[in-house]
Amino acid sequence: xxxxxxxxxxxxxxxxxxxxxxxxxxxxxxxxxxxxxxxxxxxxxxxxxxxxxxxxxxxxxxxxxxxxxxxxxxxxxxxxxxxxxxxxxxxxxxxxxxxxxxxxxxxxxxxxxxxxxxxxxxxxxxxxxxxxxxxxxxxxxxxxxxxxxxxxxxxxxxxxxxxxxxxxxxxxxxxxxxxxxxxxxxxxxxxxxxxxxxxxxxxxxxxxxxxxxxxxxxxxxxxxxxxxxxxxxxxxxxxxxxxxxxxxxxxxxxxxxxxxxxxxxxxxxxxxxxxxxxxx
Amino acid sequence: xxxxxxxxxxxxxxxxxxxxxxxxxxxxxxxxxxxxxxxxxxxxxxxxxxxxxxxxxxxxxxxxxxxxxxxxxxxxxxxxxxxxxxxxxxxxxxxxxxxxxxxxxxxxxxxxxxxxxxxxxxxxxxxxxxxxxxxxxxxxxxxxxxxxxxxxxxxxxxxxxxxxxxxxxxxxxxxxxxxxxxxxxxxxxxxxxxxxxxxxxxxxxxxxxxxxxxxxxxxxxxxxxxxxxxxxxxxxxxxxxxxxxxxxxxxxxxxxxxxxxxxxxxxxxxxxxxxxxxxxxxxxxxxxxxxxxxxxxxxxxxxxxxxxxxxxxxxxxxxxxxxxxxxxxxxxxxxxxxxxxxxxxxxxxxxxxxxxxxxxxxxxxxxxxxxxxxxxxxxxxxxxxxxxxxxxxxxxxxxxxxxxxxxxxxxxxxxxxxxxxxxxxxxxxxxxxxxxx
Numbered sequence: 001x002x003x004x005x006x007x008x009x010x011x012x013x014x015x016x017x018x019x020x021x022x023x024x025x026x027x028x029x030x031x032x033x034x035x036x037x038x039x040x041x042x043x044x045x046x047x048x049x050x051x052x053x054x055x056x057x058x059x060x061x062x063x064x065x066x067x068x069x070x071x072x073x074x075x076x077x078x079x080x081x082x083x084x085x086x087x088x089x090x091x092x093x094x095x096x097x098x099x100x101x102x103x104x105x106x107x108x109x110x111x112x113x114x115x116x117x118x119x120x121x122x123x124x125x126x127x128x129x130x131x132x133x134x135x136x137x138x139x140x141x142x143x144x145x146x147x148x149x150x151x152x153x154x155x156x157x158x159x160x161x162x163x164x165x166x167x168x169x170x171x172x173x174x175x176x177x178x179x180x181x182x183x184x185x186x187x188x189x190x191x192x193x194x195x196x197x198x199x200x201x202x203x204x205x206x207x208x209x210x211x212x213x214x215x216x217x218x219x220x221x222x223x224x225x226x227x228x229x230x231x232x233x234x235x236x237x238x239x240x241x242x243x244x245x246x247x248x249x250x251x252x253x254x255x256x257x258x259x260x261x262x263x264x265x266x267x268x269x270x271x272x273x274x275x276x277x278x279x280x
Numbered sequence: 281x282x283x284x285x286x287x288x289x290x291x292x293x294x295x296x297x298x299x300x301x302x303x304x305x306x307x308x309x310x311x312x313x314x315x316x317x318x319x320x321x322x323x324x325x326x327x328x329x330x331x332x333x334x335x336x337x338x339x340x341x342x343x344x345x346x347x348x349x350x351x352x353x354x355x356x357x358x359x360x361x362x363x364x365x366x367x368x369x370x371x372x373x374x375x376x377x378x379x380x381x382x383x384x385x386x387x388x389x390x391x392x393x394x395x396x397x398x399x400x401x402x403x404x405x406x407x408x409x410x411x412x413x414x415x416x417x418x419x420x421x422x423x424x425x426x427x428x429x430x431x432x433x434x435x436x437x438x439x440x441x442x443x444x445x446x447x448x449x450x451x452x453x454x455x456x457x458x459x460x461x462x463x464x465x466x467x468x469x470x471x472x473x474x475x476x477x478x479x480x481x482x483x484x485x486x487x488x489x490x491x492x493x494x495x496x497x498x499x500x501x502x503x504x505x506x507x508x509x510x511x512x513x514x515x516x517x518x519x520x521x522x523x524x525x526x527x528x529x530x531x532x533x534x535x536x537x538x539x540x541x542x543x544x545x546x547x548x549x550x551x552x553x554x555x556x557x558x559x560x561x562x563x564x565x566x567x568x569x570x571x572x573x574x575x576x577x578x579x580x581x582x583x584x585x586x587x588x589x590x591x592x593x594x595x596x597x598x599x600x601x602x603x604x605x606x607x608x609x610x611x612x613x614x615x616x617x618x619x620x621x622x623x624x625x626x627x628x629x630x631x632x633x634x635x636x637x638x639x640x641x642x643x644x645x646x647x648x649x650x651x652x653x654x655x656x657x658x659x660x661x662x663x664x665x666x667x668x669x670x671x672x673x674x675x676x677x678x679x680x681x682x683x684x685x686x687x688x689x690x691x692x693x694x695x696x697x698x699x700x701x702x703x704x705x706x707x708x709x710x711x712x713x714x715x716x717x
Contacts, residue, residue: 012512019507023522025580030525032548033537044546095423102416110420117427119697120435123643123672124689128434128441130676135361151430154423182415211530214643218677229532233648236536244540251533262528 030255037248044244058249069224070231070250076142077227081209083146088153088205089198096157097190100164101172118155122214130218140221148219149209153201163197164190203265207258228254288391292384299387303394307403312383319376323369330369333362337444341457359458360446367437371428441686442466448680465683475684478660478671485571486667490639493578498632500579501586502624506616508587509594520591527584535648538577539564567664570650574665578645582635593627594620633703637696643669668692 031049038054039046062070099111129148130139138144167190175185191198213229220226226234232254235247284303292299297312338357345354390400401409410418442465445451446458469475508519526534541547542563550560563573597620605615646652652666652674661679662671668688675685 008512012510015507015510015513019513019519022504022507023519026523026525026584029534029537029541029580030529032541033533044540044543046548049548091423091426094419098416098419104416107416115700116697117431117435119637119700120689120693123641123669123676124438124686124693125431125434126673126676128437129430131360131682132364132434132437135364147426147430151426154427155431182412207530211532213532213648214673232532232536236539237651247536247540251537255529255533258530259528266524 033248033251036245037252039245039248042243042245058246059253061246062249062253065246068231068235068246069226070228072224073226073228073231074253076225077210077229080142080145080149080227081206084149084153084209085202085206087146087150089202091150091154092157092160092201093191093194093198095154096160097164097186100161101169101190114155114158122152126215126218129215133219139219140225141219142225145209145215145219145227148215149205149212153205153208157201160194160197160201163194167193200265203261207261210258211254282392282395284394285388285391288387288394289384292387296380296383299384299391303387303390303400305390305400305403305406308406315376315379323373323376326369327373330366333357334366334370337458337460338362339457342454355454357457358453359444360453363440363444363458364437367433367440368429371433438686438689441682442690444683446682447684452680461683465687469684469687475660477658478662479688481656481659482662482666482668482671485665486640489571489574489642489667490636492575493582493639493642494632494636496575496579497582497586498628498635500583501588502590504583504587505590505594506620509591520587523587524584526580527588531581531644532648534581535577535644538580539649542573542577564650565654567654567656570654570665574645574649577649578639578642581645586635589628589631590624593624596627597623630703633699637699640667640692640696641669642667643673646670647673 035050035054036046037058038056039051040053040055040057062068099107133139133144171189172185175189180188211229212227213233216227217230217233220230228250232247232250235243235250288299288302290299291302295313296316297309297314299309300312301309303309337359340356342356343354344351346352394400443460443462444458445461445464450456451458469479504523507513508516508523513519541549544550544560544562544565547563549563553560562569564570601619602615605619610618646665646667647670650663650665652663652670654665655663659666661674661681666674669692672685672688672692675681675688
């Protein structure tokens with residue numbers, strides 16, 4: 001029996017060693033950026049992981065340096081993300097509510113169409129959207145970006161449909177019998193019930209727009225219109241080694257809000273991920 | 281006997297709204313008539329030009345014309361504007377025709393009601409009918425319009441572009457015209473030596489990448505999940521939270537950070553290798569090592585997701601199965617092999633397929649980390665780590681080869697769509713959708 005016990009101890013210690021190693025790998029890049037942002041000087045090279053005399057100067061520099069318009073980018077991104085969030089939550093909720101609660105002719109076709117449309121790589125329509133915006137003179141405007149994000153999010157709204165599917169039908173049937181109109185039911189019963197889902201959709205679009213690089217770089221041409229994502233990419237692509245600590249400071253400022261949101265949203269995100277699995 | 285029905289239908293065919301007016305539905309009739317007049321006027325002016333534009337893509341290029349003693353620049357047809365304009369007007373016309381058909385049907389139905397001696401619905405009743413019985417359609421209108429113009433139309437246009445010769449340097453409007461070329465772009469892509477070499481090279485790497493990326497993240501996630509889930513491991517919640525950190529950091533940031541970490545000259549990874557007396561590795565600059573790097577980094581990004589998924593599945597395995605196995609004297613390894621793994625595989629197969637499809641389109645990891653580089657001399661505008669999507673992106677943005685980009689987009693779509701439809705049709709949620717409620 002004692003050999004079994006010692007084997008168990010061996011197994012557990014190996015596991016703990018492995019877990020610790022993986023944990024170091026998982027944390028290291030984040031820790032490295034955080035410490036780099038506090039390091040004096042600007043180079044990528046450093047003697048130690050933890051800086052000897054930490055400083056906050058890079059964070060200040062980000063907002064004062066004339067060559068980076070970080071404050072401006074932050075504001076642009078905030079504006080775009082917030083407006084896309086509002087618009088796409090509205091569009092997604094309306095359409096998914098209709099698709100989930102009602103049975104009407106062409107519904108199944110519509111669902112399949114949406115699914116197929118969702119499979120076109122965003123890059124595919126990218127070519128056309130770029131030309132379209134070019135011809136409409138909407139390139140380099142924030143409105144274009146907001147519209148693109150919002151209409152794109154409708155197709156990804158199946159998770160919202162799944163949510164409405166789980167609310168029992170008897171609830172609105174009872175309200176119908178009491179004489180409530182569809183609009184009243186939606187407004188008074190469904191919206192309050194779907195508050196967690198609305199939060200989820202709103203915040204995922206917000207973070208999506210916050211970090212999107214692909215369309216932002218495509219649409220936004222002039223430096224003062226850029227979003228954070230484009231600005232950061234440019235910082236790395238053009239000034240690789242010379243401005244590294246500033247890049248690190250910028251990274252921290254971008255990642256922190258998202259990580260805080262993530263902490264709140266973790267439960268929803270996990271549910272959203274596993275929804276597909278359990279249905280499979 | 282069927283007098284009203286006939287008259288109303290005929291009048292409605294003549295002009296939208298007349299049938300409704302005949303049926304004494306005045307407000308509805310006048311509204312429809314207004315749409316008819318405005319639409320008719322608009323389309324009479326625009327439709328012929330739009331069709332002409334779509335068919336020919338313009339016939340006069342911009343050129344210098346001698347006027348008197350001076351040369352003057354005369355603007356010709358702008359092929360791409362004609363293409364987009366034509367498409368927009370055709371879509372609008374389609375909507376108009378649909379409305380027309382619906383109004384004829386409506387006049388027909390109301391006429392029949394009148395023949396049967398019932399009075400036609402008043403405007404108020406109509407409004408009530410729409411908000412009550414047609415409520416879902418009403419809700420879907422706004423999203424449908426936005427999807428129609430910002431998703432469907434661009435996709436249509438992208439598909440059309442693949443059949444033109446819209447590419448730099450020869451065919452860029454407004455200076456030059458663009459023409460329909462049928463399947464020439466696809467033929468060039470697959471058979472013209474300069475293009476096909478790049479296409480097959482990039483295509484094969486895309487498939488290899490998607491397979492390796494999916495398998496490594498999946499089994500990595502499985503391993504980590506099993507490690508945490510073992511009996512006797514303490515602080516399970518803490519481990520889970522630590523391992524989920526890479527997932528919480530925006531990919532944009534983490535990938536750009538990785539690009540610096542793996543920097544060949546100054547990056548800390550090479551610095552550490554130096555401490556151990558191993559030489560510096562060309563992580564991002566050598567074709568082979570760059571591929572290794574993207575796969576390693578992708579594991580860092582992707583394992584947390586698989587881990588969360590699989591941990592969720594593990595908790596769903598009924599405990600009594602393990603108890604029964606223990607009674608039968610099964611070892612830990614046997615329990616894993618006979619109970620845990622089959623259960624996990626069964627529950628996660630559909631996700632595996634979606635992840636594979638997602639990896640084919642994994643733009644972020646490649647573009648942000650290596651930018652598709654290191655450059656490969658004999659490739660057309662692509663590097664060694666470029667996937668089809670990143671190549672497409674470069675062709676559009678940097679090289680203006682729109683027709684090739686569109687053709688590649690169509691090819692990606694065909695691959696991803698067939699995979700997804702296949703897995704979707706197998707899934708229970710498709711087969712039993714209405715049974716869930």
